[in-house]
Amino acid sequence: MRKYKHVLDSIQCSNLCTNCRLVVAEYACDTCKNEKFCSECYGSVHAPHIMQKHQRLPIGKQLPEMPPCEKHPRRQLEYWCYTCLTVICIDCLLLEHRDHKYTSIDGVTKEFDTKINTNFQSIQSSLEYRIKQAEMLINAVETDSQSNQSKITNIMTLLRKTIDEHEKAMRQQILTIETEQKKQLEDYKTRLKHDLQNLNMQKANFEMLFSSKNYIKLLQTKQGFDDYVNRTNAALKSLKMPSRTEYYLERLDQLQIIQEKIKQCGRYVEVEPYQNAQLEKWIAENGTNQILNLKDRNLTDPDMKIVADLLRKST
Structure with missing residues (x-):
């Protein structure tokens, strides 16, 4: 205990x-x-x-507690020598470092704290600026992508509509001509079938009279048969067969060329970065001058971006 x-x-x-x-x-x-x-x-x-x-x-x-000085163990390190960039004690200050620039460790620590925090703040500002720039570029990439995709959608929709409408018109024209030509030929064919039917009736009447050996009646109808033959021959002679008009698809082979041209349209080509050598030279010649007179320069938005980037790099 x-x-x-x-x-x-x-x-x-x-x-x-x-x-x-x-x-x-x-x-x-x-x-x-x-x-x-x-x-x-x-x-x-x-x-x-x-x-x-x-x-x-x-x-x-x-x-x-500060550690002791190696040269003067009974003294604590309390000062910072700017000349030698080292920590020293009071005896060092009075002897080896008497003509050197110095300050207390507390003073140099606060000075270092201010300096390093200023540098940290500068780095933070630079990083935040670059992050913001990256975000702006990401948004710009997305905006460009959406805009270009929208353009592709619109032009391809219009192109498909044009192709569909043109295809429909071509097919309709072909069908119309086909219908007209077939109607003329069908009408001609119907007329011929009707004449063939009359011919078969005349043949049947003639064969019936001829097979009955009633030659008196046959001769009595001779004029009727002769009139039919003469009338039919005259009608056939005057009846013209409808002509078949041939058509061809004009410049259809050009569509293959157009197809290749379409494949060449809308290629995603890199845009060359905007440059204004005269503006960059003028800013460089301005040097460290705090005033940058942009009046009457007629600067565009890309020009102002060049100005902002160059000023940021110079600060």
Whole structure:
């Protein structure tokens, strides 16, 4: 039990104010190294004007203890030498580095913090700008794609409509001519069939009279048969067979050429990047001049993009 009591006492002593050693310490000091104070002692110790610049730190938030100097082990590293770019102690500052430019480690740390955060902010701004540019380009790619697909849809729809309508018109014309020619030939054929039917009737009457051997009656009808023959021959002589008009599809072979031409239409060709050498030269000659007078330049949107990109690269 004594052993544990001793450990407990040691822990309690380590938490006491190093000035009065009576009260639990509440504060540390950024300058008074290895010292811990209760509220009352901190106020009394730091009452002198020279001590009032010290920074009070709650216990647990005090700055980490600086390592000792290799050349002067009894001294802590507290300063930064700008000339040698290294950390030094007070003895180094008074001896080897007495004519060098220096500052406190706290000062150079804050300076570095400001510088690195400024650089971080610059990088962040650059990254965010590039991300925004990438998003704009992605949107532009999508917009171009949708626009071009819409153009293809519209022109192909119109082309299909034209082809369908032209095909329908050609077929209708062929069918109309076919119908007209067939009607003329069918009418001619019907007339001939009718005449053939009359001929068969005349033949049947003649054969019936001839086979009956009633030659008197046969001779009496001779004039009728002769009239039929003469009339029919005259009609056949005057009857003209309808002519068959031949047609051909004019320039149909051109469709194969058009087909090849269609395949060449609408190829996705890369657009050359817009350039304005005169504008770029003028901006370059402007140098570091803070004022860039764009008045009366009649710049287009692509020109303004060139201006923005060049200005961004120069900053």
